[in-house]
Amino acid sequence: MTLLGHVQYTSxxxxxxxxxxxxxxxxxxxxxxxxxxxxxxxxxPTPSAPAPQA
Numbered sequence: 001m002t003l004l005g006h007v008q009y010t011s012x013x014x015x016x017x018x019x020x021x022x023x024x025x026x027x028x029x030x031x032x033x034x035x036x037x038x039x040x041x042x043x044x045p046t047p048s049a050p051a052p053q054a
Contacts, residue, residue: 001027002035009042
């Protein structure tokens with residue numbers, strides 16, 4: 001789902017990207033923070049380092 005979210009975001013579909021990242025967080029709650037951090041980094045003008053994986 002996050003790969004789809006990245007594609008949606010880069011193609012300009014910000015709403016679709018947000019939904020994809022949220023869906024990934026629902027499907028894999030143990031990595032919820034990581035998925036939401038990825039979305040936040042995409043939206044940020046200066047992306048930070050990726051969140052650590054569990």
